[in-house]
Structures are given as C-alpha cells and as structure tokens.
Amino acid sequence: MKLHNLFITTFLALSLVSCGDSQQDKENYFSFDESQLKSMYQATDKVDFSLLNNENKSIDSVVYFANGERIAGIKGNSKFTYDLNGKKLGYHNIKALVYFEKDTVSTKTRIEVASGIVPKLLKYTVVNTYPHDVNAFTEGYEFYNDTLIESTGSPSGTPYLSYVAKVDYKTGKTIKQVGLDKKYFGEGTTVINGKIYQLTWQHQEGFIYDAKTMKKIKSFTYDKPVEGWGMTNDDKVIYHSDGTEKIWTLDPETLKLTNFINVYTNDSKIKSVNELEWINGKIYGNIWQKDAIAVINPDSGAIEAVLDLSALRAQVTNQEAEVLNGIAYRKSTNTIFVTGKNWNKTFEIKVTQ
Template identity: 35%
Template sequence: MNSTKLPAPRTFLGSKIFPALLCAATGLGISACSSPTNTTHSTQVPSSTHEVSSAADSAIPRLKVHIENTLPFDATAFTQGLEVDGDRLLVSTGWKGESRIFHRSLDGVNTDEHNLDPEFFGEGSTRFNDVVWQLTWQSGVAFKRDAETLVELQRVTYPGEGWGLCSFNDTLVMSDGTNELRFLNGDTFEETSRIAVTRAGLPATSLNELACTTDNGVNYVWANVFLSTDIYKINATTGVVEAIVDASDVPNNATDDPNHVLNGIAAIPGTDKFYITGKRWPDLYEVRFVNAQP
C-alpha cells in the first residue's frame, strides 16, 4: 500500500512548525491535507462522507472566551506548559538554549527556575503527587523533578515527540502532535494506553498544550491546537471532541513573530475558569469559556 505521510515537523525560527500550515490549523486528518502528487493510492474521501462530516462538525458546540482579568506574564517565556500549582503557576518553556522550568506567582515573580541543557527543546509539564514531569520535543527525554524545588531527580526516555502534558489523580496524559493522546504511569512515565482523538469522526491532529479537568465524574482534556486559536474539549474516555473554543478574540500582544502563538492553558481548581497565554506573551488571561451561539 502506498502510505501518504505528513512530513516530519521542521524547525522554523526555533519552533516546531508543519510545512502544511492549513492541515495543522484546521485539525483535519493527514489524508485531507496530503499532496495530490501521490496517485498510486487514492486518499480522497467520497463527497457524501465530506457532507456528513461537515454537518457533524457544525453540530459540535462552539465556545468563545470571556476575559475576566488580565495579569502580567513573562514575555521572554516561549510557553510550552502552563498549570496551576496551589497559589502559583508551573511554567515550562521551549527554544533550544532558552528552555527552562519555573514557578511563577500571580503577581509576577519567578522562582525555582532551572534551565535545560542547550541541546533540549523543552515542552509541556505537569505536577503528579510530589513530582513534576517535563517533556522535551524531539529528544525523547522526560525530566522527573521535585515538585517544590523543581530540582531534577531522574531522566526517562519515551518514543516519538513530546508536546503537551497534564494529569489526573491516577494518570498522566501526553500529546505528541498527532491525533493521539497517550496515558502514562505518573510514577514511572511508562505508557499504559492511547486513544485516538476525533473531530466529527475525522482525526483531530496537532494537539499541543494540555489541561486536565473533571466535570460530573467525566474526565476531559483541553488541548491547544498548534498554529491555531482553537482549543478542543476532548472526552478523555472516548477521544471525541465535544466542544471547540474559538480564542481568536484574545489579544496577542507579543512582538510580531509567527512563532508567538496562543499556547498555554491551565484549569483553575474549584472554578469553571482557566488561565491562558501564549509563546512570549506579556499577558496571562483569566477566562471563562462561554456559549458562542446566540
């Protein structure tokens, strides 16, 4: 069989970016974005299926962002991971030679800061019990850290790329840029299972920074979509995208650079609110996601 594959992500100004921007931005399946030059094996979907998928997609609830408060953030942070940890934030950043992890108070003070070695491009992070796990993009290395000091305790390896990371009480959830979410043992980082994420029946790709929440006993993963202002609400059991947040109205006050996109979502425990930010954004927004339909 002739397999049509999306080219591997390449470095663009130090960041991960796909040659097929439309594919990443829309979250369509690989076949829907593939080059037509491969004619040996057709990957076209019948028009009737497109019509069904389009109708199903339009039925997914749309949410918009209501900004409750704006706080100062670290405009030098190429944000890859954002999480609320007690009365502070856990922040991990990317870019080779600049990747780091730190705690940040809501009034804007960074503490417990640790730099990664220059060969690592840092990615998402999450706290699990008394440790923090931090991903790297293409090195296949995860750092296990003390949750209070963020001092490195151990390094483990994993296959493929590391993008986003969040946690429930009994598991870690990891994204790798595809339409799959990996579930990992929070003590060892060993993979226990995976689910495929779908949007109206099609693969929902380019899942990036993550936040984990539980609502009425149902676990959800909220995922930034790479190169997009969309955020997916994903049922962590079924993998179905149950809502799409349009965050295009959120002000991006970062310096003008194609890498400085929305990336960073953290649920605020005990509320229905989130913090969101972006790569080298000077602002952290406290928000609610509200119904976009009239």
C-alpha cells in the same frame, strides 16, 4: 541437441502446470469491494463489508479481523456488518481470511472512523489580564498550590534556554527556575503526586522534579518512539500528546505509555495536539497554529466543544508573539488562565455554555 532442448522445454512446462498458481496469484482471487466503502465513517455508523470473488472460487467461509483481533466468522461469502459503536476513533485495518477449495488466502482494506459528535462553540468572558514574560516560549502551563508551573522551549537562534519554573501569576515574574541543558528543547509539564513531570521534544527523554523544592529527581526515557509535546493528568495517569492526533496515557510510576486515543471531530482528524489541561473530566487541548482550544473526551478522543480565542490573540501587542499555547485551570476560582508562545499577556477567562 534439438531433442534435448525439446525435452527441457517440455519438462519446464509440465513443472509450471503442476505447481499451480503462485501465492501472489492467489492473493488476487479475492478483494474487498472498496467501491461500497466511504472515505470516512462516524462512530455511530455500521459498515457493510463484501468480498469480490475475482476468479469465481468456491468459498467455504471467511474470518474477519480488525486491527489484528478476530471479530467474526461468516459461512460462504455473505455480507459482514461491522458496528462502529464503541470502537476507537481513527484507522481500522480490516483483514479477511478466506477459506476456499482446501486453501486459504487473505486480503486487506482500511477504514477511517471519526467522531459522531458535532463540536459546539463555547463562549467565555475575560475576568483579568496579567503580564507574561515575552521571552517565554510556553510549552507547559499548570497551577500547583496557586502558583503557576510553566515550561518553555528554546527555538533555534534564541539566546534563552528551555526551563521549568514557578511563576507568580499576578506579576508574571519567575519565583524559581530550573534550566535544561542547551541540547534539549523543553516541552509540556504537569504535576502529580507531588512531582513535576516535563517532556522534551525530540530527545525521547523527560525529567521529574520535586514539586516543592524543584530539585531534579531523575530523568526517564520514552518507551515508544514518539515526540514529547503536551502533558496533563487526572490524578491517576498522565496524558501525553506527541504532535499527531494521538494522546497517550503515561503511567507516572512505571513511566510506560500504556494506551492512546485519536482526536477527531465529526468529520476530520485533528493533528498537532499540543499543550493539555485536565478540567472537570475533560482534556482541554491547544492545537498547534490554531488560536483555539479543543475540549476532548478522554475516553474516546472525540472533540465535544471548541473555544475560539482568536480575539485574545488580537490583544497581544508584541510582534514576536506566536501561537496560543498555555492552559492552566485554577480550581479555587473555576477559571482558566491562557497564554501563548512569547505573549506579553496572560488572560484569566471564565467559560460559559
């Protein structure tokens, strides 16, 4: 019996030696030298990546990938420099595929890229002040043929429902209104190609109406698992915010979310991007819980300027008033109409540099 046990023990020991290191062991051979990496980079930076060779293996070459795309191949274990100029803001997942001693293993790290632009503070003057329906929990705000299109949400416990409406901007009175089923929390809206598009918050569903008659044409389902927040358009595509730092591009014909930008300042990610407006080639965006508007580059996501409207919030007199959320650009006067959730006023302002 003892000889039998000894045989088994010896056999297992030899088997373990012959199998060599496990894949998990191999994954520990190499790692990125994260002590050399910053917590955040700017889009004008270059990043130097180097690998720690923890077991002193003989490295033949290293292939680097960023977000799944091959970006470089390096002989041996030389330093690799990654130029961030022109790269998307936000997180970049970096992988190194290491070829060594007739074997291959990968290791990963992640970097965050902010804008290289310091936002400037814009100035403004108030041109006019108009009434606004205090019951309107404003989510979308946009001019169409000199008439305001306003969409609202319906917070829990309130007696009114979500809707989209045409509004007389001078009086704040509703001209025509289409209500949503009470299960929906209405969100942002925009008008393109003679149609009104409206989002809902967490139901993954949107609605399309005829802009003249406001007759509902159809509903559509989001093709990605995102929330609906704000909308605007550049006459070609729709921009759709989802409550994170992302702003998506939505094809108005296929209703597919095709791409996205990440919104950043020079030193931080900006989450909760809300109501949107396209103004002279830029996206003006409310930031939830902030009485300010960010001017966003639609190609990069960089915040180029900020409009501080906290002084306007101070002029809103109803106690139930919540955050600033409503931006409507009037091309004929080159002015911006701004309001907020349950505000009793809408302000017409003119932005100056």
